[in-house]
Amino acid sequence: MQRAAAAWVRRGCCPGTRGPWRRGRSSAAAEAPAVLPGRPERAPRERILTPESMNPRVRAVEYAVRGPIVLKAGEIELELQRGIKKPFTEVIRANIGDAQAMGQQPITFLRQVMALCTYPNLLDSPSFPEDAKTRARRILQACGGNSLGSYSASQGVNCIREDVAAYIARRDGGVPADPDNIYLTTGASDGITTILKILVSGGGKSRTGVLIPIPQYPLYSAVLSELGAVQVNYYLDEDNCWALDVQELRRAVREAKEHCDPKVLCIINPGNPTGQVQSRKCIEDVIHLAWEEKLFLLADEVYQDNVYSADCTFHSFKKVLWELGPEYSSNVELASFHSTSKGYMGECGYRGGYMEVVNLHPEIKGQLVKLLSVRLCPPVSGQAAMDIVVNPPRPGEESFAQFVREKEAVLSNLAEKAKLTEDLFNQVPGIRCNPLQGAMYAFPRLFLPPRAVEAAQAHGMAPDMFYCMRLLEETGICVVPGSGFGQREGTYHFRMTILPPVEKLKTVLQRVKDFHVQFLQEFA
């Protein structure tokens, strides 16, 4: 296996998390084909776009969730297809929160409305329920030419923004939401990227600093690299179920002020990759800090429906902001994000999402619409999917019972798997796993023996990358090393989704356990 690890390095494939994307000597000359005989001779050219000449900010971007380990997983799948023998028969992609790829079935009502919108001839079909038809007609009437094929307004279809606002008000116990503050997006990532793009400015010590949790979802670090913003880390408290510690946040702000202008604070709640659900008190403390330190809040709340621990409740930043009174609710600037990709629906492929802004400067709203208009509009099919998420069947409607049954089945199944995963990981010596209060990932800590750390370093790899590569090659299980999310120096983790079906998840966990025990023995 050490030979295998060395081979990744030889192929330039996997040193740490940089993998095949690291900067290397231009191989243009080596790649240029020979000039054919009889042709006028022209020296093979150096390419214009090379790793040396490209945008250095893009070169600096890293994104572990689809990084080298996932490329490796793809290679192994091809080898399996070609009949190459492995100690396993399939690759299990537990690296990404992609529920339907793991067999979760779409919510019937959602797909019925989408099919009706796609092919309106079906509105005459008796095999679709009336409430689905009503939803579809409402969406189509709001689309240009009554078609999903028209561009929508840059900010999104009006009636869908109204439905989103109504949903937020219901969710937050009546706190008002204004459709004018809703921007439909191409998944949550698009909204987060767009607002960060507007926020980042300045140079040198006045360059914008953006506070992100560590561990973080690597969209944040990737976008900050691309924008040349200063990434300011605040560490979540692993010993306290990955809670956000406001004193640590204060430290991060204080230290950041020495070299940049910290003015944005990103929070992921429920946490990704860490799965904690923030308490109401903690959110209050964060808002107080944002007020004092003049921080623009970004609340990534895409897992708002994914809360499993009985003693945890999701509180939106918007709601808590309101409950703190008008001096907060009228002043603190906040953007929060939701998506069709997570929750109980798991509609990742449609790239639906929304952003709600609060207290945004009126001229900035115009700037935002202008910036969004350059990409014309978010996919209208994704907007329609978002509409059904925020406007599901209601009591008394034909599809209500089935909808509730399907939704509850997904969520109770996830809750069962969250508990199962926590329990099983904590039975393995050398693994410690916090409770999975929410989201859809375990992020267990690995206690690796010093000889394993040395072996990884000898291969030019982060120790947890070395561990995860070995796990993939020996078991077919694809998880993402903690180094791709960030972690305290000297600690090691990986992120694994809990999305495989229960029986398969049990097998996965058992295989990780067996692998881990053997790994410990090898490097004892």
Added chain:
Amino acid sequence: MQRAAAAWVRRGCCPGTRGPWRRGRSSAAAEAPAVLPGRPERAPRERILTPESMNPRVRAVEYAVRGPIVLKAGEIELELQRGIKKPFTEVIRANIGDAQAMGQQPITFLRQVMALCTYPNLLDSPSFPEDAKTRARRILQACGGNSLGSYSASQGVNCIREDVAAYIARRDGGVPADPDNIYLTTGASDGITTILKILVSGGGKSRTGVLIPIPQYPLYSAVLSELGAVQVNYYLDEDNCWALDVQELRRAVREAKEHCDPKVLCIINPGNPTGQVQSRKCIEDVIHLAWEEKLFLLADEVYQDNVYSADCTFHSFKKVLWELGPEYSSNVELASFHSTSKGYMGECGYRGGYMEVVNLHPEIKGQLVKLLSVRLCPPVSGQAAMDIVVNPPRPGEESFAQFVREKEAVLSNLAEKAKLTEDLFNQVPGIRCNPLQGAMYAFPRLFLPPRAVEAAQAHGMAPDMFYCMRLLEETGICVVPGSGFGQREGTYHFRMTILPPVEKLKTVLQRVKDFHVQFLQEFA
């Protein structure tokens, strides 16, 4: 009407093309609500994100196609809804190439396949043709969990990339295309933005210069602003049907070298907003120049199916590159773009598209996949739509006849409207319109009397913005001023789509004519 123009200025709405987005004094203090009595007193805060503190590159972005004139159109529509009397009963949005919003019907086969993919229960329905079911099954089998709701690979679904490559090879008379060089995108804009993002680097005199045609589609100038690249203009030859003049291109490169590093050349063929179709000879000349001047080629070919003039043919840059022999086809770097939004299908809302790269450095391909992976994947529904565009019904298949009928109806209708528009504009004194060889826009030149130019300047507006605002307010017709696309100093134009149905288009053209004659009289 001069009063009306003054009112736009008072409302800060439309000075030239900057409109409501121009930088202004922060109005945060004025907007902050009063602190309620009895609350602990805290001074109203200045906002963190203001027009002064925001990213100055984003502030500099302009995008006329959805700019101030379109906001004004929205205001007028609301006024009409509220019963306010106008000299017209509806706003006609001829500002954007949005075919289905103008009543064009979707291609039946495309929507049937999409509906089957969306709600696979329909695969058992006898009301869908077998060839549509075969396509849908093929797409679903290539999706994770056989669902459009799963993420695809960052580069797009494999079998769809294969279909795109096969389409390109057919289109280009057998020139090979490699699925590995195909990247599915969220409309063409996404692909153009992504490759430009990678290409732009350097500072000062070594900052990347990007050559764009003038007039241009304003996506280009917007993205270059955002990236801080140097926009290098080359002027199309209006007196020669908007042809690309290679001598002018050479001049632009030469002059650019004095202040930046020109290394990217963007071509739009067929032209937007100018509608010209490039000759094969012209494309050859451009490729020779790209070789000599070491320029990376970006070929925006989204209107490849929209060619109307009998003496024009679409030639792809890829094909001509190949036909020039291996020293070109193996060396010149090219990215070309296509989309589901234009052509005969007009599926803008699905945001489907692809980019083909040629001679891209192998490490840059990795960088590209990495960058794309941060946004996870393009909408899978848009990918499916792209698949049907490149893999339509074939002779002998059940849906073939209907598909051909629908496609030809759209294209012959567009050809008729292209001719009609050219002819009618050229009957108006003070308007001159080049032939609409392709695409879906007229870009007529306006000969405005000096007094109209002075009146516009007095209102702080570009003369053609002044003209278009007046046109909108008096006739309800929404077109985009030439200043939003760029034009030679002292010339004035507007862009109008030819998408309204024939009878409506005739009315539109007659109204423009009447307005123009009256406008000339007013300012004679």
